[in-house]
Amino acid sequence: METKKGVLTEIIFHNDENGYTIADMETDDELLTVVGNLSSAAKGTCLELTGTFKNHPRYGEQFVFTEAREVLPTTRAGIEGFLASGIIKGIGSKTAGAIVAKFGEETLQIIEKQPERLCEVPGIGSKKADVIAASFAEHREFADVSLFFQGYGVSAAQTLRLYKGYGKDAVSLIQENPYRLVDELYGFGFRRADDVAARMGVASDSPFRIQSGIRYGLMSYVSDGSTFVPQEVLCEKVAQILELTREQVKDELVNMAFTGDVQLDTIRDEPVVYLYSYYLAEQKVCRNLVAIAHGDLKAPAVDIKKSIEMTETATGLRLSEKQKSAVLRAVTSGISVITGGPGTGKTTIINTIINVFEESGFNVAIAAPTGRAAKRITETSGHYASTIHRLLEYYYSEGMDEMQFGKNAEDPLDYDVVIIDEASMIDLLLMQSLTEAIRPGTRLILVGDSDQLPSVGAGNVLTDIIESGMIQTSRLTEIYRQAEESMIVVNAHRINHGEYPTLNGKDTDFFFMERSSEKEMQRLITELVTRRLPAYYGVDPVGEIQVLSPTKKGLVGTVELNSVLQEACNPASPDAAEKKFGDHVFRAGDKVMQIRNNYQMEWKIPGVAQSGQGVFNGDVGFIQAIDNEYGSLTVLYDDERFVQYDFSQLDELELAYAVTVHKSQGSEFPVVIMPVSWFPPMLATRNLLYTAVTRGKRIVVLVGSENRMCAMIDNDRIRLRYSGLQDRLGRMMEFEETDTGKEELVWDDRDV
Numbered sequence: 103m104e105t106k107k108g109v110l111t112e113i114i115f116h117n118d119e120n121g122y123t124i125a126d127m128e129t130d131d132e133l134l135t136v137v138g139n140l141s142s143a144a145k146g147t148c149l150e151l152t153g154t155f156k157n158h159p160r161y162g163e164q165f166v167f168t169e170a171r172e173v174l175p176t177t178r179a180g181i182e183g184f185l186a187s188g189i190i191k192g193i194g195s196k197t198a199g200a201i202v203a204k205f206g207e208e209t210l211q212i213i214e215k216q217p218e219r220l221c222e223v224p225g226i227g228s229k230k231a232d233v234i235a236a237s238f239a240e241h242r243e244f245a246d247v248s249l250f251f252q253g254y255g256v257s258a259a260q261t262l263r264l265y266k267g268y269g270k271d272a273v274s275l276i277q278e279n280p281y282r283l284v285d286e287l288y289g290f291g292f293r294r295a296d297d298v299a300a301r302m303g304v305a306s307d308s309p310f311r312i313q314s315g316i317r318y319g320l321m322s323y324v325s326d327g328s329t330f331v332p333q334e335v336l337c338e339k340v341a342q343i344l345e346l347t348r349e350q351v352k353d354e355l356v357n358m359a360f361t362g363d364v365q366l367d368t369i370r371d372e373p374v375v376y377l378y379s380y381y382l383a384e385q386k387v388c389r390n391l392v393a394i395a396h397g398d399l400k401a402p403a404v405d406i407k408k409s410i411e412m413t414e415t416a417t418g419l420r421l422s423e424k425q426k427s428a429v430l431r432a433v434t435s436g437i438s439v440i441t442g443g444p445g446t447g448k449t450t451i452i453n454t455i456i457n458v459f460e461e462s463g464f465n466v467a468i469a470a471p472t473g474r475a476a477k478r479i480t481e482t483s484g485h486y487a488s489t490i491h492r493l494l495e496y497y498y499s500e501g502m503d504e505m506q507f508g509k510n511a512e513d514p515l516d517y518d519v520v521i522i523d524e525a526s527m528i529d530l531l532l533m534q535s536l537t538e539a540i541r542p543g544t545r546l547i548l549v550g551d552s553d554q555l556p557s558v559g560a561g562n563v564l565t566d567i568i569e570s571g572m573i574q575t576s577r578l579t580e581i582y583r584q585a586e587e588s589m590i591v592v593n594a595h596r597i598n599h600g601e602y603p604t605l606n607g608k609d610t611d612f613f614f615m616e617r618s619s620e621k622e623m624q625r626l627i628t629e630l631v632t633r634r635l636p637a638y639y640g641v642d643p644v645g646e647i648q649v650l651s652p653t654k655k656g657l658v659g660t661v662e663l664n665s666v667l668q669e670a671c672n673p674a675s676p677d678a679a680e681k682k683f684g685d686h687v688f689r690a691g692d693k694v695m696q697i698r699n700n701y702q703m704e705w706k707i708p709g710v711a712q713s714g715q716g717v718f719n720g721d722v723g724f725i726q727a728i729d730n731e732y733g734s735l736t737v738l739y740d741d742e743r744f745v746q747y748d749f750s751q752l753d754e755l756e757l758a759y760a761v762t763v764h765k766s767q768g769s770e771f772p773v774v775i776m777p778v779s780w781f782p783p784m785l786a787t788r789n790l791l792y793t794a795v796t797r798g799k800r801i802v803v804l805v806g807s808e809n810r811m812c813a814m815i816d817n818d819r820i821r822l823r824y825s826g827l828q829d830r831l832g833r834m835m836e837f838e839e840t841d842t843g844k845e846e847l848v849w850d851d852r853d854v
């Protein structure tokens with residue numbers, strides 16, 4: 103390591119977000135290219151950098167620094183350059199020259215300590231002197247703050263965010279409570295803050311530490327899908343993390359409840375703890391559901407039974423009594439649920455319901471949680487369906503720096519009926535937004551398969567609503583797609599009931615191919631994708647075949663499979679541009695998936711000059727172009743929307759030749775292939791296998807160990823999620839019923 107001191111003469115590149123900077127620096131005796139992280143990079147700044155020289159294959163020798171400290175220039179020329187650079191407001195090059203001519207090497211001390219003397223310079227009045235002094239003080243403050251946080255591994259952009267929020271107090275506030283870093287900075291975790299706190303000498307039993315530990319413990323349950331945690335479980339876990347006693351944690355928990363950070367409650371006679379926002383969401387969802395269930399409904403103008411008959415005549419399909427009853431309940435209830443496995447007639451019922459309502463001139467909206475599910479229901483029902491986000495008119499609010507919905511309690515949706523398909527994917531927070539935007543009087547119809555994996559986000563919304571017994575629910579169990587038509591459907595139901603599937607029959611669409619080692623599984627999957635299935639069924643290897651895996655890790659996890667399948671389906675070629683990112687490569691032609699919601703990302707449909715914002719978790723597309731010169735990569739989604747990613751955004755993309763079963767929820771594919779090997783028990787579950795199998799429409803191929811597949815079917819331990827919606831809804835509905843004297847709402851399926 104060596105130290106270099108000099109002035110930045112040219113900023114070649116500066117990334118505001120992570121601070122990455124390339125600049126030219128002039129020292130007393132040389133001109134260097136310096137590379138490293140700076141909170142802000144301005145021409146004219148004088149810096150002391152610590153680092154080493156490295157040889158870049160294209161750009162030659164560079165000084166790569168790991169520490170940077172701003173020093174004020176001391177020579178007349180240095181001071182004049184610094185003032186003229188634009189860093190200090192109110193000074194251009196002429197004024198800089200005039201000030202230095204007047205005060206010489208004393209200039210900066212004068213600005214700092216006796217700014218009123220600046221008025222001695224011709225052309226500077228007291229107002230301008232104040233601006234200069236304030237700007238210089240701010241610059242110095244920021245330099246001090248940056249230096250302080252650099253020592254604790256806080257990035258340049260994070261420092262800037264802290265400074266914008268707290269100003270010069272950033273250092274003292276963080277010194278007082280380093281755990282503020284977790285609350286203020288996205289991506290700064292508890293463990294890192296705890297490390298910073300230890301280095302700053304914060305006591306291990308400090309209330310700040312315990313409170314932050316409690317929030318961290320609660321959040322880890324929320325990210326696993328729970329909306330609350332039993333008090334005992336939480337105190338035990340947090341005490342372990344903090345190496346303190348349960349009593350110490352409990353005392354602080356009570357203090358937090360007083361300040362409203364967390365909410366203490368009782369669910370099924372057990373004391374529990376909520377993060378306040380999730381408590382509020384559960385309360386609101388319950389209140390909204392009760393209100394929607396009791397809304398005054400506009401009666402359809404047609405006789406419902408006649409309307410169903412007309413639809414039957416038109417489609418030549420006679421609905422079963424249970425299906426008719428599901429239609430009837432949906433039409434006559436404020437809220438209803440229709441649940442059932444594949445081929446039980448959910449789509450048929452949706453279509454009938456739409457017909458009944460449209461004959462009465464009702465305004466019907468159809469939506470689904472993902473773009474793919476919305477597209478599918480549009481195709482099968484012939485009615486346009488959007489995503490729930492689009493239905494609620496999401497937008498990105500610059501001011502609040504977060505996504506907001508245009509449709510909400512103040513400006514609710516103007517529909518008579520809202521039908522939501524794939525409702526098992528809705529999490530608690532989305533349900534809150536959806537139900538806020540539905541006014542009583544609008545019918546809400548939730549359609550889904552409650553045996554699928556639960557939503558990725560926290561909550562057990564659909565299952566809780568059904569199990570509360572308080573909402574009109576139609577459970578469809580009969581399969582109408584015939585066995586000769588689809589063994590996928592038959593086997594999916596067998597798996598769901600805990601029975602083993604029928605394998606490899608004649609003319610089947612459901613195959614099991616036994617392989618004992620994961621290496622062999624990998625080889626066979628590649629062969630099936632690239633040669634065997636396309637040759638036999640004429641399917642497109644990349645567009646129509648989807649490999650799924652329960653996990654990311656291991657030889658048959660998605661990461662490894664993606665690398666093998668990329669090599670087989672889209673190998674390196676002189677014509678295909680590439681960009682190395684992390685430990686993998688993106689290549690023109692690759693199939694990729696967006697892995698988080700980005701509400702600001704722009705898309706364009708060039709042919710029709712249409713554009714908009716928003717690319718969502720689970721969207722799959724193909725890389726059209728990679729521009730290494732401008733650092734951008736273009737992806738085409740749904741054969742129409744072009745989205746340009748800056749290289750700094752590539753962490754939002756993953757290769758998608760193979761995706762996890764969780765990410766495939768709500769999507770269907772002509773062909774699904776899945777390895778079945780040893781997977782951790784919490785992944786190797788019946789409803790994961792069921793979800794994977796029900797993704798396939800034409801062909802499902804399982805590759806691996808039949809014993810392991812049977813073990814998955816035997817493992818019906820649905821991952822434990824704590825959720826209070828069922829209990830709360832039950833209590834609230836019962837209260838409403840007795841309160842209003844209305845009749846009991848439960849409609850027993852056995853009646854039908």
Ligand SMILES: Nc1ncnc2c1ncn2[C@@H]1O[C@H](COP(=O)(O)OP(=O)(O)OP(=O)(O)O)[C@@H](O)[C@H]1O
Binds near residue numbers: 420442446582
């Ligand atoms: N009452 C019925 N009589 C005869 N056939 C029916 C009946 N109900 C549905 N079907 C047929 O069964 C098949 C499956 O129905 P549908 O697509 O509505 O089910 P689904 O639950 O939406 O299934 P998936 O979730 O797999 O799409 C369709 O071909 C449909 O025409």
